[in-house]
Amino acid sequence: MASVIPASNSSMRSDRNTYVGKRFVHVKNAYLDSMDEDILYHLDLGTKTHNLPAMFGDVKFVCVGSPNRMKAFALFMHKELGLEEAEEDIKDICAGTDRYCMYKTGPHVMVIPSISIMLHELITLLHHARCCDVTIIRIGTSGGIGIAPGTVVITDIAVDSFFKPRFEQVILDNIVTRSTELDKELSEELFNCSKEIPNFPTFIGHTMCTYDFYEGQGRLDGALCSFSREKKLDYLKRAYKAGVRNIEMESTVFAAMCGLCGLKGKLFMNA
């Protein structure tokens, strides 16, 4: 696995030392701190236009999912936390952009994919906001393999279409392979929580990430399908044997970026 810029990265900055024992979100980009202004285009936020530490510095949990689900979840958390602020004040922070929505309630932020741009900008945002000890959970829907519909899968490792725990990132015209292991303790914690809820079937397993929803996941519908039902079933059986319990389209890049940037990351998805 190729490495990125070494740890001498100035973005680790000196004020890191003032938070002894706290793990800051780190970026691996030597250019960031020398920039006059850093604009997070797709989030409609910037270091000069927004006081990011004041807005986001208290963030500990980030949830990622589709817009309506995340809005509903923001309202739910608002109630659960008994916050005083009126519900109507929970507004889309990214309303000025056409790409993403973001809702914040208390120290929680919910953001929308597509995942790779969003993660770049979200992690940079957490860095600018000087956040520490951040956990990021992707909540969503996935396709289950050999498990009952409705079962929740907690991802231990994200694997690619070839069942390998890796994400191949193209950087300029080079291919760099990154690890996709996820935080182990968090799997156990979430699994223990799930046991406390009645009728909440939950597994810890591998999640397979594909680039395509149709041909990549062996679907027989969609505009193009070049394989037989038998080939599809054989592929899914081999995936199950390799430990895969669900399939989706974001887990490997999610795991790779969390790992590189010091975030506790986890996928928690309905099958």
Added chain:
Amino acid sequence: MASVIPASNSSMRSDRNTYVGKRFVHVKNAYLDSMDEDILYHLDLGTKTHNLPAMFGDVKFVCVGSPNRMKAFALFMHKELGLEEAEEDIKDICAGTDRYCMYKTGPHVMVIPSISIMLHELITLLHHARCCDVTIIRIGTSGGIGIAPGTVVITDIAVDSFFKPRFEQVILDNIVTRSTELDKELSEELFNCSKEIPNFPTFIGHTMCTYDFYEGQGRLDGALCSFSREKKLDYLKRAYKAGVRNIEMESTVFAAMCGLCGLKGKLFMNA
């Protein structure tokens, strides 16, 4: 280049012959027509719940872009076409899903990425609606290379990060390489239109497609950056020399799917 299911595909169906000289949108999936019901999940449409030929059969042009741009464009086209229907009746057809928006005004449909799922379902929709002679144009923003900001690039060929005219589709655990050439006549037509508009600088050129907005496109911002400014500039110079005039993230899969499914496809993007 590997081929998909041969042309004996039953989805080419017999009623194709009733429209002599018209090119139907074709899907390359032998399973589609034998299905009792085909649900286009991400579009919130289905063959049993919606009369797709009545709703979409007149479609000739499809524009793809971000939600607000597409809504604004739908309203603009509505006025330009002098349609009688009230503007308020232009509603999001996919409002029941959390993924995409779609506006229809007259025989025009505007749809939102992410591109590969959307194209699978859109092309299947056009097939179910029995559309013919359909042109699909992606309108959007891209990053220019060696051209003035604001210049429009009409894509002749989409290339990957290695400047090759190909899209590598993972099908189950096989990699299949597909061609990314686009309709040639349409380039000339669009280019001639652009010449009629004052101060509308336009080029025909190659468009490079990357999987990532930051590391893939040589950006120095973003959470991860492992290359130097010199490496970045060298890469962009090599891209320019290979004929690339702009960069974005959807053109190769767009071109590959249009080519395979008999759609006249074109990218028309601001640099």
